[in-house]
Amino acid sequence: xxNAATALKVQRHNIAPSIYTEPPKxxxxxxxMSRWNQIAQFSPFSREKFRxxxxxxxxxxxxxxxxRCTCYSNRELHRFFADPLNYSIEVK
Numbered sequence: 217x218x219n220a221a222t223a224l225k226v227q228r229h230n231i232a233p234s235i236y237t238e239p240p241k242x243x244x245x246x247x248x249m250s251r252w253n254q255i256a257q258f259s260p261f262s263r264e265k266f267r268x269x270x271x272x273x274x275x276x277x278x279x280x281x282x283x284r285c286t287c288y289s290n291r292e293l294h295r296f297f298a299d300p301l302n303y304s305i306e307v308k
Contacts, residue, residue, distance in 0.1 A: 242257060244258055244290055244293060244294065244297075245290050246290060246291065246294060247290055247291065248290050249279065249281075249287035249288065249289060249290065250287060250288055250290055250293065251285070251286065251287055251288075252266075252286070252288075255288060255293060258293075258297060259297070260300070273304075273305055274300075274303060274304075275296055275300075275303065276288050276289055276292030276293055276295075276296050276303075276305070277292075277305065292305075
């Protein structure tokens, strides 16, 4: 009887294995603006290399919102990350 009680106790405390699902991967919104900390995980470049590409016109231009806040257009970032070698800034 002790074994049955022990088995029942163990069975009651065992939690059925749940299906592990990974948290949804972060994604860059298609519209709006993002700061470097928001796009760093998607960029194959370091912050300094990305800045050099921006200055050379080979990456989306930065938009200064204030003295300490620089953002990038998400639409342009998507175009850039899709094909970094052939990216060019659209002249309007």
